[in-house]
Amino acid sequence: MKKLLLASVLIAVPAGAAAPPFETSAPIAYMIDLSSHAVLYAKDADRQMPPASMAKMMTVYVVFDMIKKGELRLDKQFTVRPETWQKWHGAAAGSTMFLSPGESVSVENLLHGVVTLSGNDACVVLAEGISGTEAAFVARMNQAAKKIGLNNSNFGTSNGWPDNGVTRVTAKDLAHLAEATIEEHPGLYKQFYSQREFSWGKTMGAGSDITQANRDPLLGRVEGADGLKTGHTDEAGYGFTGSAQQGGRRLVMVVAGLGSFNDRISQSVSFMNWGFRAWTAKPLFAKGKQVGSARVELGDSATVPLVAPRDLALTVPAGSDAGMTMKIVYTGPLHPPIEAGQHVADLVVTSADAGVQTLPLAAANDVGEAGFFSRLWAGLKSLIGLA
DSSP states (O other): OOEEEEEEEEEOOOOOOOOOOOOOSOSEEEEEETTTTEEEEEESTTOOBOOGGGGHHHHHHHHHHHHHTTSOOTTOEEEOOHHHHHHTOSGGGOSOOOOOTTOEEEHHHHHHHHHTTOOHHHHHHHHHHHHSSHHHHHHHHHHHHHHTTOTTOBOSSSSOOOOTTOOBBOHHHHHHHHHHHHHHOHHHHHHHTTOSEEEEEEOTTTOOEEEEEOOOSSTTTSTTEEEEEEEEETTTEEEEEEEEEETTEEEEEEEEEESSHHHHHHHHHHHHHHHHHSEEEEEEEOTTOEEEEEEBSSBSSSEEEEEOSSOEEEEEETTOOOOEEEEEEEEESBOSOBOTTOEEEEEEEEETTTEEEEEEEEESSOBOBOOHHHHHHHHHHHHTTOO
16 A cells, blocks of 8 residues: 655754745735745735636636647637627727737737737637637636646636636635646747737727737846736736746745735835845755655665756745755655656755745656566565565
């Protein structure tokens, strides 16, 4: 029977400084360091709330996933239904890409319309083009949300438009959605999420191009900022899910319920700057360094070395000299086949001033199944109590 196995690898003491303080006027705020999965800040992060246009991140994730799987191409064309245009144009329809009825638009341009322009029309055209109806696409959104572990969220529309409370998310789930997007689709994330502006549609009369700026409050204000999505409705207030990368650390932040456009800018910038300045990375193991080993049952080797799949570091308050306890954790014994580089265990690090952080460990080499006689001998040892 498999069970959770622990292997202590290091204990160091004593404690160091307390976590650095931060104050925000946002009713909901959350920050995680993806490099170590350390939660740096949490303020009502499990409260369900309307996401407004931050829900569009889920639509984009679904589209990215389809592209990755070869189910959808960026050059695929979708036609704007007159009924869709009628509903999603004009001042009462919120943010728009300025699509036209009967217009044929590529998935690539619609994605720019969703990500950069926050176009409600672009979201619905994508949803209808992919699934036939927005409702059918929303079902797909909820399936994907469940699959990646957004356990406290539900989506009722493709664009986050107010729907009498059907669409609800938490700050933790939004951060996890951002993480899934960045880590599972790095190329598409880079292609779409950091564009400063995008042009689509023509002005009435002069027929000039309509160029709109990305509302991301971090772009151009915080080094390494490259996403993700703002949101605003009267019900939700002003919110933002953002990410930036500096010095090998990537942070994801969420703020929600702010009172104004300018508050969203100032709070987002100060929050992200605090995350990089008040915290630092404490190197633990270089990429490829062996950290320990794991037991293997019925393999051509009884153990497999565990190595760091990337440079591993602990996120700690700047200037901290805190000690830590590290343990290797895995569900085992492991069973072959095991491939080199496969994530098979975790390094759980506990620090007095940085909490518990979980880092991945990978198999250093392949492990195949044991031969017939080795398996027979293992079975006999188990029967007579020698295993």
